[in-house]
Ligand SMILES: OCN(O)CCCc1ccccc1
């Protein structure tokens with residue numbers, strides 16, 4: 001399936017800012033609710049980008065790197081918005097917009113992906129485990145401006161924390177302890 005790019009404003013890799021871009025190191029601004037038309041269309045474009053990247057034909061056609069999440073600062077928008085598209089611990093598809101997200105409580109226990117993490121804004125692979133809270137209770141608004149709380153665990157919890165870090169100017173490798181990359185503690189200075 002080939003989409004006529006001239007007719008639609010699909011996001012491509014050119015729209016993704018890379019390391020060195022100041023927005024990746026800024027604390028993004030809270031969004032006023034209800035969402036403006038502009039913010040609603042930004043959210044739509046971000047979800048579309050994840051869908052396209054997870055569709056092998058479209059990803060191939062437009063050279064998209066597949067991603068399970070995307071934060072607004074990564075498309076040069078310094079707002080507290082991100083989207084996640086992945087499967088949860090029950091193998092259900094989760095496609096969720098998070099506006100003004102917060103972690104309201106978290107487990108002491110930490111977890112990490114054994115293969116480490118990557119990032120659409122990082123064009124290199126960086127080894128080392130990224131300690132994350134194993135479980136988080138979050139609060140956010142959805143695309144309709146409705147407030148919700150959710151308990152996340154497993155991969156979804158890790159993705160949420162990776163995206164929330166982007167809203168606070170934190171990159172995944174900030175959390176890798178160079179002296180002991182396999183360390184599981186979250187450095188006190190970087191507790192969210
Ligand atoms: O910020 C989104 N992004 O760079 C795409 C990759 C997201 C991601 C990758 C590994 C573990 C958690 C989250």
Ligand code: NI
Nearest residue numbers: 118119120121
């Ligand atoms: Ni990222």
